[in-house]
Amino acid sequence: MQLDNYTLPSVIRSCRERKDLVMGRLIHDIVLKSGLSVDHFVCAALVDMYAKCGAIDDARELFDKMSNRDLVTWTVMIGACGECGNANESLVLFDRMREEGIVPDKVAMVSVVHACVKLGAMSKARLVHEFINRNKFPLDVILGTALVDMYAKCGSIDSAREIFDRMRRKNVITWSAMIAAYGYHGQGRKALDLFPMMLSSGILPNKITFVSLLYACSHRGLTEEGLRLFSLMSDDYGFEPDVKHYTCMVDLLGRAGRLNEALKLIESMKVEKDEGLWCALLGACRIHKNLDLAEMAAKSLLELQPQNPGHYVLLANIYANAGRWQDMAKTRDLMTKRKLKKIPGWTWIEVDNKIYQFSVGDRTHPRSEEIYLMLKTLSKKLELAGYVPDTNFVLHDVAEEDKLGILHTHSEKLAISFGLIATPEGTPIRITKNLRVCGDCHTFTKFVSAVTERVIIVRDANRFHHFEGGACSCGDYW
DNA sequence: GTAGGGTTAG
Numbered sequence: 001m002q003l004d005n006y007t008l009p010s011v012i013r014s015c016r017e018r019k020d021l022v023m024g025r026l027i028h029d030i031v032l033k034s035g036l037s038v039d040h041f042v043c044a045a046l047v048d049m050y051a052k053c054g055a056i057d058d059a060r061e062l063f064d065k066m067s068n069r070d071l072v073t074w075t076v077m078i079g080a081c082g083e084c085g086n087a088n089e090s091l092v093l094f095d096r097m098r099e100e101g102i103v104p105d106k107v108a109m110v111s112v113v114h115a116c117v118k119l120g121a122m123s124k125a126r127l128v129h130e131f132i133n134r135n136k137f138p139l140d141v142i143l144g145t146a147l148v149d150m151y152a153k154c155g156s157i158d159s160a161r162e163i164f165d166r167m168r169r170k171n172v173i174t175w176s177a178m179i180a181a182y183g184y185h186g187q188g189r190k191a192l193d194l195f196p197m198m199l200s201s202g203i204l205p206n207k208i209t210f211v212s213l214l215y216a217c218s219h220r221g222l223t224e225e226g227l228r229l230f231s232l233m234s235d236d237y238g239f240e241p242d243v244k245h246y247t248c249m250v251d252l253l254g255r256a257g258r259l260n261e262a263l264k265l266i267e268s269m270k271v272e273k274d275e276g277l278w279c280a281l282l283g284a285c286r287i288h289k290n291l292d293l294a295e296m297a298a299k300s301l302l303e304l305q306p307q308n309p310g311h312y313v314l315l316a317n318i319y320a321n322a323g324r325w326q327d328m329a330k331t332r333d334l335m336t337k338r339k340l341k342k343i344p345g346w347t348w349i350e351v352d353n354k355i356y357q358f359s360v361g362d363r364t365h366p367r368s369e370e371i372y373l374m375l376k377t378l379s380k381k382l383e384l385a386g387y388v389p390d391t392n393f394v395l396h397d398v399a400e401e402d403k404l405g406i407l408h409t410h411s412e413k414l415a416i417s418f419g420l421i422a423t424p425e426g427t428p429i430r431i432t433k434n435l436r437v438c439g440d441c442h443t444f445t446k447f448v449s450a451v452t453e454r455v456i457i458v459r460d461a462n463r464f465h466h467f468e469g470g471a472c473s474c475g476d477y478w
Numbered sequence: 479g480t481a482g483g484g485t486t487a488g
Contacts (some may be wrong), residue, residue, distance in 0.1 A: 006480045013481080045480045075482045110483035145484040177485040211486040217485090247487040276488035283488070310488095462488075 003030070005039045011044040021053040044073040051080030069100075075108040082115035088355070090115030091124060106137050110195075113146040117153045120432040120459050123353045125154040140169060145174045153432045155457045155464065156455065158402060170200075172206050180212035184463040186473035188220025202320020207239050213246035219463065221477055226252040233371030243269075247277045255477055259293055274303040286318045294318050308434075309340040347411035348432045353423045358414040360406065374417040379408065382447040390440040412441045416448060416456065428455040436460050442478070444472050 001033075006137070007283060015024035025115055028046055036042050043066055050059035063069065075098045081089040094112050097104070116125040129147065134285045137143065144167040145204065161446045164170070164178045177200040182191035195213060205213075210233045217226030220417040230249055235240050240374035241249075246269055252318035253262040262281060266273065286292035298315045305311060310336040319328035335341075347358045356365060379387075389407055412433055419429035438448060449456050450470030466473035 004480095009480055041481050048482070070481090073480045077482095079482070105482095107483045114483080147484090149484065163487095174484045175485085180485060183486095206485090208486045215487065244487045250488075274488090280486035281488095419482045431480095 003034055003390055005036055005041050008036060008039075009041045009045040012049050013040070016049040016052045018044075020055050021050075021055055024049045030176065038067070040068075040070050040073070041054065041081075044076055046072070047073055047080070048076045049415075049439065051076060051083065052085070056080055056084040056086075069102075071097075071102050071105065071108060074102055075104075075111050078108065079111040080146070082111065082118050085118070088250070091119075100252075101442050102193050104135075106143050108139060109137055110143055110146045113143070113150045114300035115147075116150050119355075120154055121355060122154045122430055123350050125150050127353075136358055139163075141167070141169050141171050141174060148174065148175045148181065152177070152185070153459070155459060157181055157185045166418070170201070170203065171208060172203050175205070176209045176212050179209065183212055183216030183219055184465065185203055186215060186218040186219055186466065186475065186477075188225075189220050192214035192222070192225060195327065205237065207242065207245070210237075210239065210281065210451040212246045214245060214252065218248050218252035219474065219477055220256060221475065222250055223256045223258075226286065232310065240265065241271070243271050243274050246271070247274075247280045251280040251284065251317060254281060255287060257288050259284060259288060259290055263293065273300070273304075275301055275308070275311075279311070282311075282314055282318070286321070289322060291318070291322055291324070306338060307340065309342050310337060312340065313342055327460060328390070343435060345411050345438075346434045347415040348416040349419050350430065351419070355414060356415070356418060358411040358418070360411055361409040362411065362414055365414075367418065367421070371414060371417045374421050375408070378417060378420070378448065378451070381451050382444065385447055385451055387447040390443065408441055410438060410441050412437060413444060416445065419456075420448075420452060420454070426454070429458055430457045430459075432459045434461060435461055437465065442472065442476075446472055 007025070012024065012027055015027060031037050031042055031046065045063065047063050048058045050062065059077065059080050063073065066073065074093065081087065081093060090112065112128055116128055132143070139147070144163060147163045148160045151163060160178065160181050164174065167174060175194065177189045181192050182188065183274050183453050184196070188475065190211060212230065212308055214226055217223070217229065222299045226249065230241070230245065233245070234241065245264065246289065249265055253259070253265065258403045262284060266281065281295055282297040282301060285291070285297060294315070298311070301311050312331055316328045316331040319331060336410070344359055349356050354359045358365070412431060415431045416429060418430065423429060437458055442465070444455055445458065445465070445467045447470065448454070449467035456467040458467065463474065465478065
């Protein structure tokens with residue numbers, strides 16, 4: 001039989017679902033020979049298939065070659081850019097789409113909202129929200145949930161809650177998103193308070209709801225509550241814990257210093273252990289300086305994932321904190337031998353709707369002189385207030401003096417200094433980091449919030465930190 | 479009769 005514009009998209013969708021790029025390319029060849037390569041449905045399906053299989057360049061090439069792109073194809077491409085780490089491009093595409101006269105619908109807006117989530121850029125988030133309001137898009141449960149997630153991940157838990165409260169219809173995903181949001185903003189109590197509210201509104205939790213609840217407990221040190229929920233999950237709801245639930249529990253017990261119980265729990269597991277689980281245990285060993293257990297966790301971790309430089313850095317930091325310099329050097333050598341490099345840290349800050357990016361020791365910013373001057377003045381004030389730089393967080397083979405220099409110019413310190421000179425006094429400073437914030441920068445930022453009387457909101461790779469008056473919302477649990 | 483959308487650990 002002849003293939004047509006109905007059969008081909010279905011076949012292409014199967015390739016997408018199975019992430020079968022080889023088959024996908026084969027079908028693409030068939031499309032080219034079939035004469036259907038100008039069909040909307042076929043093309044959109046191909047772009048989507050390439051994007052979801054991680055072949056973003058192929059998706060883009062095909063997209064650029066299309067002569068008449070319709071709304072769905074634009075939406076697919078906008079979503080693909082956001083997903084593959086180029087959320088900025090998503091927003092650029094969104095503008096271009098409208099310039100070409102294509103009117104977005106609510107599904108397109110979800111992809112745009114999602115790009116803002118990835119960017120973590122509050123001013124963009126507000127603009128997109130205004131656009132949604134101006135064009136009177138009804139907040140259905142999916143677009144509403146996306147907005148809740150967007151505001152939370154851009155740093156405003158209050159705006160997220162406002163949207164949440166205004167949503168007429170909420171489902172389990174909406175509730176879970178809000179619970180998770182309180183969790184990563186360090187407001188564990190509020191996360192837990194939502195649970196009975198959710199139940200009384202007739203919504204049943206799923207396994208993800210429980211991950212979010214347990215996460216909220218571990219990040220606030222709510223140990224007993226977490227243990228109760230963990231039992232409740234299987235006893236009352238019949239959910240067998242998966243590795244994510246165990247990871248939250250290891251984190252919960254580990255942070256609380258109950259490392260032996262954490263280890264016992266791991267040993268009792270019937271599901272497969274993954275690197276995240278060992279990471280949680282290793283992180284707890286760092287906090288509580290348990291070197292023996294750290295080495296055991298690190299061994300399992302590096303067996304499972306020998307190519308992740310972050311694991312070596314974490315272990316090396318643990319050794320450094322314990323003054324075990326030889327072991328630290330060994331860990332670093334192992335990294336070199338395996339040709340691994342520490343992932344460079346980046347920090348972003350938005351000022352006047354523009355995003356500025358900093359790396360360690362960065363001098364590319366046009367106001368570099370002023371930034372470094374601010375950093376210098378600031379450091380003097382902080383030291384008078386009692387701040388002592390912790391050079392254990394520098395993993396370079398350099399003399400102590402140089403270490404200070406490197407630590408001093410970590411990307412988050414530069415971004416904060418820029419924030420201080422480029423925004424009005426008293427306004428909050430929001431920054432985003434691609435890695436976890438380092439211990440020294442965490443202390444530094446606490447002092448800055450006290451000395452400058454600014455609220456500083458930091459989104460790192462894991463969670464949010466709200467610094468105010470010399471303290472952090474994470475309660476130093478991070 | 480065909481395509482695009484939201485939540486989760488470390």
